[in-house]
Amino acid sequence: xxxxxxxxxxxxxxxxxxxxxxxxxxxxxxxxxxxxxxxxxxxxxxxxxxxxxxxxxxxxxxxxxxxxxxxxxxxxxxxxxxxxxxxxxxxxxxxxxxxxxxxxxxxxxxxxxxxxxxxxxxxxxxxxxxxxxxxxxxxxxxxxxxxxxxxxxxxxxxxxxxxxxxxxxxxxxxxxxxxxxxxxxxxxxxxxxxxxxxxxxxxxxxxxxxxxxxxxxxxxxxxxxxxxxxxxxxxxxxxxxxxxxxxxxxxxxxxxxxxxxxxxxxxxxxxxxxxxxxxxxxxxxxxxxxxxxxxxxxxxxxxxxxxxxxxxxxxxxxxxxxxxxxxxxxxxxxxxxxxxxxxxxxxxxxxxxxxxxxxxxxxxxxxxxxxxxxxxxxxxxxxxxxxxxxxxxxxxxxxxxxxxxxx
Numbered sequence: 001x002x003x004x005x006x007x008x009x010x011x012x013x014x015x016x017x018x019x020x021x022x023x024x025x026x027x028x029x030x031x032x033x034x035x036x037x038x039x040x041x042x043x044x045x046x047x048x049x050x051x052x053x054x055x056x057x058x059x060x061x062x063x064x065x066x067x068x069x070x071x072x073x074x075x076x077x078x079x080x081x082x083x084x085x086x087x088x089x090x091x092x093x094x095x096x097x098x099x100x101x102x103x104x105x106x107x108x109x110x111x112x113x114x115x116x117x118x119x120x121x122x123x124x125x126x127x128x129x130x131x132x133x134x135x136x137x138x139x140x141x142x143x144x145x146x147x148x149x150x151x152x153x154x155x156x157x158x159x160x161x162x163x164x165x166x167x168x169x170x171x172x173x174x175x176x177x178x179x180x181x182x183x184x185x186x187x188x189x190x191x192x193x194x195x196x197x198x199x200x201x202x203x204x205x206x207x208x209x210x211x212x213x214x215x216x217x218x219x220x221x222x223x224x225x226x227x228x229x230x231x232x233x234x235x236x237x238x239x240x241x242x243x244x245x246x247x248x249x250x251x252x253x254x255x256x257x258x259x260x261x262x263x264x265x266x267x268x269x270x271x272x273x274x275x276x277x278x279x280x281x282x283x284x285x286x287x288x289x290x291x292x293x294x295x296x297x298x299x300x301x302x303x304x305x306x307x308x309x310x311x312x313x314x315x316x317x318x319x320x321x322x323x324x325x326x327x328x329x330x331x332x333x334x335x336x337x338x339x340x341x342x343x344x345x346x347x348x349x350x351x352x353x354x355x356x357x358x359x360x361x362x363x364x365x366x367x368x369x370x371x372x373x374x375x376x377x378x379x380x381x382x383x384x385x386x387x388x389x390x391x392x393x394x395x396x397x398x399x400x401x402x403x404x405x406x407x
Contacts, residue, residue: 001040002028024361032058035385035392037369046392046399048382049369052194052226052345055253055311056301057385063256066297067290075290089292092299093254094265096235098244103271106287106295107262110225110251111138114188116264116281117247118142118160121186121219123273123280128181129163130174130209131188136195136375137223137249146188148196149375168193169202178212185218191237194226194383197376198340198347203241210243219270225251225262226345230302230386233312233343246270256298261291308343310386315343318382321397322348329404337404346382353377355407362403368396 005028010018027039034057036044047054056063070085077083090104107113114137121129131137131146138144144153145160153159164181166173178185187209193199213220222245227237231253234240238248247270251262274280285291301307319341326337326348338349350356359380360370371381382396 024364026364034058035388043367045367045369046395047369048384048396049371050257050383051371052231052252052383053255054257054383054385055229055231055307055344056256056298057387058257060256060258060298060301062301063258063294063297066293067258070290070293073289076285076288079284083287083289085289085292085296086287089287089296092296093250093263096299096303097248097265098236098238100244100267101248101265102268103266103275105264105266105271105274105281106292107251107264107283108260108286108291109138109262110249111140111143112283112286113225113249113251113262113264114138114143114146114223115140117188117221117249118146118186119281120247120264120266120270120273121221124184124219124270126184126186126218127162128183129160129186129188130177130181131163131165132190132193132201133165133167134193134196134199134375135165135188135190135223136193137188137190137225147375152374168199169205171205171208174205174208175212178216181216183216185213185216186221187213187218188221188223190223190225190227191241192227192232192342192345193375194345194381195374195376197349197373197379198342198345198381200237200340200342206238206241206243210245213246219246221245221247221249223249225249226383227342229253229298230308230311231343231345231383233308233315235302235308237342253302254295254298255291256294256301259291259294261295263295307386311343314386314388315341315346318344318384318393318396319346321393322346322400325397325401325404329401340379344382344384344386347373347376347379348382349376349379350407351378356380358407359403362406363399366399366402368399 030040031038093104135148137146164177166177222238247266255261322339340347373379
């Protein structure tokens with residue numbers, strides 16, 4: 001079955017991806033539950049990958065039940081009549097967001113949310129956008145324009161011409177960029193850069209960006225697609241900075257790992273163009289009742305089961321143990337492997353892309369799945385769910401120690 005599946009994928013889906021899957025000898029996934037994925041032969045894999053989607057694990061029963069109930073009622077909206085699930089989901093989302101973020105627009109993906117945020121910035125008179133080195137905001141044309149990695153951008157140039165990139169945490173470069181742009185400026189950043197290798201932006205840097213946005217009467221866009229919804233140990237990573245953005249991007253964990261769902265939340269002032277004319281932006285499938293049912297159930301679980309607190313405790317525990325293993329390894333190998341972590345967003349920086357590939361393959365051979373970092377090929381990421389058993393943690397630690405010794 002595996003060979004036949006790969007041949008069909010190679011012929012009709014994507015040749016290069018199928019070729020890589022064959023080269024890595026990747027198994028065929030069959031089912032998933034909690035922190036584990038089961039392949040076609042019944043082998044379980046500990047899922048520390050998933051790119052931040054599975055904060056609740058796979059198939060959380062409350063989310064699955066909510067989606068099933070909505071499918072039995074009305075899975076898709078007419079887009080003409082009033083959608084009550086949209087009303088309840090919008091309120092439930094803004095209720096857990098930083099204060100003054102009062103309006104929600106649901107999308108299907110993080111990249112779509114980035115596109116809408118950029119449109120809101122433009123509709124509010126921001127002709128220039130400032131982004132940060134190491135950033136990743138998606139691969140659609142607008143999102144790619146504020147994503148920093150040249151390898152993703154080069155084939156699609158020219159992108160937006162009014163984007164300035166500033167070095168992460170460089171205050172003088174930030175001030176110079178605002179001065180160069182002039183007028184209203186939109187600033188977009190991830191408080192914790194996930195695809196950038198798990199780098200947390202500096203407190204002073206983000207506060208300066210917020211201040212400069214306010215002075216220019218511009219828009220501060222906070223990308224919480226990967227860092228939000230309890231992933232970094234608080235409901236939103238920006239909470240630790242005591243900053244309220246004008247626009248915030250939500251995704252990944254909002255689906256509960258069951259149905260794709262993302263969103264943009266904004267202040268009344270930033271959302272004003274859409275409040276004045278709802279036809280300025282629309283999405284046929286964005287905000288579908290089944291996605292919203294998943295989002296509502298996910299938020300209930302996040303709040304009721306105190307997932308952010310769980311992520312903080314569990315993330316600290318994992319990072320501490322990995323650091324112990326790395327310290328021993330570095331001392332004996334005179335190496336510089338580094339662990340960077342915020343809650344359950346954990347980066348293992350092994351210094352080169354080839355070593356990151358070795359670590360990934362070695363962990364895979366021990367049935368541990370990881371995430372690569374799209375804007376930092378030297379860093380392997382762990383983005384597990386918040387519900388892990390002690391046995392699963394021991395499996396991770398043993399596999400990691402064994403993998404390091406094979407680099």
